[in-house]
Amino acid sequence: MTSRPLLEIVDLHVTVAGKPIVNGLSLTIGIGEVHALMGPNGSGKSTLTNVLAGREGYEVVAGSARLDGRDLLPLSPEARAHLGLFLAFQYPIEIPGVSNMEFLKAALDARQQSLGSEPLSTIDFMKRVRGIATELDLSAEFLKRGVNEGFSGGEKKRNEILQMLMLEPRMALLDETDSGLDIDALKVVAAGVNRYRREDRGILLVTHYQRLLDHIVPDFVHVLAGGRIVRSGDASLARELEARGYGWLTDAA
């Protein structure tokens, strides 16, 4: 498959508190592609997604990351979002006092503004958010609660997918969105991601487990170890990892 690059990461080096975590990582995700990034704990998966989203506390010491040819790294988190980048958080943040509805409206208004479009009317907004919430098996009451406040692990993850479907980003980074989900919730989340999947969008799935990839079949699978990609393949690589573990790859790294 040869397609125009959507997300292009070249020789990225990142340190956290002076300690190197990502060490020369290169990865290109083409338009319309779904990539899975797997690897043991501490291999740098979450660091990579956080750096791409612009979280503080990470230092990029070398390399580049581009979305649609635009350099992401000097941009604020909101500017990256406006370019179409979305991070589904591994640990979504609770914000008591800001309702989920108000939060979604503010995010969507910001997106419309960045696109030079009119904000959605309250009626259209409500219609859309209710429709997506229903698909994700989330009740209307859920939208009135504080952002992620007192949500179960599964509700938090579904709330991330809800935001993704509302904001329609071009490139979604899903950081262990499958962790903490029971099999029913996993199916709901996977259905949401599959609905989002389109030929003009890209997805990077960060996961520990093959399980998610039974529901969202990736075009490419990469293994991250020691802050670098040590092996890439197609969906069959994930099944091999499930059978053999990471040892045979990480020992070499």
Place this chain on the structure above:
Amino acid sequence: MATGQDFLARLLQQATSAESTRVRVRAANIESLRDNGLPLEERLESFKYTPLARFVVDDLLEERFSPPTITVANAAPPPEITVEHSIDPLPADHHPLARINGSLLAGVVYVDVAPNTHLDYPIEIDYRQAGPCTRVCVRAGDASRCEIVERHVAAGVANRVTRVDIGSGATVAHRRIELHAAAHSQWALLAVDVGAASHYELDHYMAAAAPRRSEVVIDLTGCGASCELTGAVIGNEKQIGDLQVQVNHRATDTRSRQLVHAIAAGQSVLTFNGRIEIDARGDGSDATLTSRNLLLAPTARVNAKPELEIHTRNVACSHGATVGQLDPQQLFYLRSRGIDDLTARRLLTRAFLLRAITPRAQALGFEAELIAHLAP
């Protein structure tokens, strides 16, 4: 600003030269001021951030004896309540600023709610047209129920005394906002007496000024009396805001709750002093106080000081205070969704404020007025 002695001389001259009935109202306070002067030189701990002298200003001597407007359901009061402008002599006040108030008053407005009356509409006390010195006393009869909505929004300098006396088995909900007049010194004293098995609910919101000091004293004097205070203090620019709350448990099985959020922006300095005193009669008292403080700028300051004084054994009492800034994780989460930094900060600031806004205060529009005050 007047120096103390000059001010006092002018005050006494004016207070005693006005017509005779007024002098009768004020006599005891005038005498007390004449004998004792004003303790402007004393370094009082509770006046550390808002010195007494800041509230002793010439504008208080303005010859305009206008009480606040009192309305019920936008109409004249119904027969169950009476509003009376009294010129009966007042006893001398304890607080020096109340003494100034008592020396300049033309009279006291008494609002009486008859026993067993349940008012469907709030008693609204509006200070927009009021003169600098005012005194209002609400007396809620036994087994009555009422709501008081007090809007302190006068344009100039203010020295206000409000009393609420609650009989037994009564419920009074008091919503209070002190706003505007950021360029003038504002002082207010609210003294409340809660009788046996009565409940007093106070929603108290204030914006800092130049400066604004608000003192609240709640005496739980009857067995089983309870009070619940929910409030916020906000400051911007170089404003100063000082909220001093004292809850006195003076009877058995009394209960008090205090939750106050302070938000300091710009170079403002905010103080919250929440004091709980349980005297020897306060067996079985239950008191809690929570103070949360948010600093929006490195140049802003908050002084949070919870205090407990307990003179009996069988009590449940707790207090806690936190001071912090906006949570960087929450900010990042919002910004990662495309919400710009300023909007994200506003959302989180409002969220912090909302946690100390009661549903009724929100319905009255207090939250929106406070947020407007924080805008740059």
